[in-house]
Amino acid sequence: MTDAPAPALPVGLGDVGRGARILFSSGGSTGTPKFTSLTMDEVLHNCHVHGRSYLSAGVGADDVVAVWGMPGLMSSEFTVYLALAQAGCCILPIGIADPAEIARQVALLRATVLLVMPSDLLPVAQFLERAGSRLSSVHLVLTGGEALYPADEARYRELFDPQVRFRSTFQTSEVGAIGYQCDACGFGEYHVHDDLQLAEVVEINAEGIGELVTTNLHRRCSPVLRQRTGDRVSIIDVPCACGNAQARIRLHGRTGKFVNFGGEKFDVNLLLNLKPELGLRSDDFVVALNRDDDGRDRFVLHSQRVQRDAELRERVSAYFRRLSPKVSAQLTAGSVADIAFADLTGVELTVTVAGKAKHFIDQREPARPSDQQR
Ligand SMILES: [Zn+2]
Incomplete structure (x- = not known):
């Protein structure tokens, strides 16, 4: 029996063998793990x-909060x-279980409350729809990690208490707690925990949207100093109706992929x-990139609703053709194909x-070596 090979420690982790620390790793959107080393004091403060x-x-x-x-590891x-x-x-911990069991x-x-x-x-929503049942004890659905879009929210309203509220939180294991929603915050809007994070917005474009950069005031082992988050945000500069003066930001998705x-x-x-x-539901939207027989790259929008609706298809085509001078030029030159549509x-x-x-x-197939994603 031999020792498993020990690769070099990622930069910034320090001597992980000693001291009261806890190590976290997040996949990030690329699947490349990002490591964070925190003291328990830092963990508890963030919590x-x-x-x-x-x-x-x-x-x-x-x-009673059901936590997914x-x-x-x-x-x-x-x-x-x-x-x-x-x-x-x-607290009711929910591990991996089939939707029927979770609903039960x-x-x-x-x-x-569902924290999910x-x-x-x-999958739970799809199960409830198929079963024609509703979880009427649920009055709050609290999400994080990704956006719950208004089209999905409208659909899920049918599945819980008629007065159900949808709220979300904003934090990453890499930089810690960033934002929260009060009752007055709309879709994608958050107050910043400004006693923990010094938030800045850099490279602001003409629409006032830039990348969120943050400094966590309570991290020493893995310092977060003016760290780029990859989140596109704008600053909301009108006072919040809730009366709280903490700064507010609006999320506009991720930076370049x-x-x-x-x-x-x-x-x-x-x-x-x-x-x-277009207000499409989560299970009715996939964008695929493939290559025609003649070697041209082509995007295909897979959606039952768009596939059925000629007006939506025309809207998407027009949007695609006007996306950028570069895409227009490529289409004119015939180096890429126009966007196509298909069902799921x-x-x-x-x-x-x-x-x-x-x-x-x-x-x-195969992917070009220069293809990159983040
Ligand atoms: Zn507020």
Whole structure:
């Protein structure tokens, strides 16, 4: 028996062998692990701040909170329980189980709050729709990790208490708790925990949108100093109706997710933005990139609703043709093909290592070496 090979430690982790530390790793959107080394004091402080996000969303001592997410290798999942503890609520951990079993337990234990990533909520929602049943004890759905778009929210309203509220929190294991929603925050809007994070917005474009850069004031082992988050945000500069003066930001999705399209760098987010734009449901939207027999790259939008609606298809085509001078020139030159449409046959909605819905697939084989994604 020989020792497993020990690769060099990632830069920034320090001497992980000694001292009161805990190590987390996040997949990030690329699947390349990012390591974070924290003292327990740092973890507890972050949980304290993040707990305020739950309180602000309305979690209270009367609630039974069903919490999705599985503890695993270097997972920070348990910190959610520590943060929730501040609300004095009852916690119901939900591991991987089939949707029918989850629905049964939530109904049996009268869970009032679901704390869940939208991608994990979808199979339960689909199960409830098929079964024609509703979990009427649930009055709050609290999401994080990815956006729950208004079209999905409208659909899920039918499945819980008629007065159900949808709120979300904003934190990453890499930089810690960032934001929370009060009752007055709309879709994608957050107050910043400005006693923990110094938030800045850099490279602001003409629409006032730039990248969120943050400094965590309570991290020493793995300092977060003016760190780029990859999140596109704008600053909301009108006072919030809730009366709280803490700064507010509006999230506009992730920064560039680039692929090689006809030999040029193309930001896939420009197409992924069509989902909220057209009000498409989560399980009715996949963008695929493939290559025609003549070697031209082509995007295909897979959606039953768009496939059925000529007006929507025309809207998407017009949007694509006017996307950028570069794309227009490529289309004119015939170096790439126009966007095409299809139903959902042959594409499957999958999730990333981090469990987030993957609405984009590159079906070209083999991938070009220069293809990159982040
Ligand atoms: Zn507010």
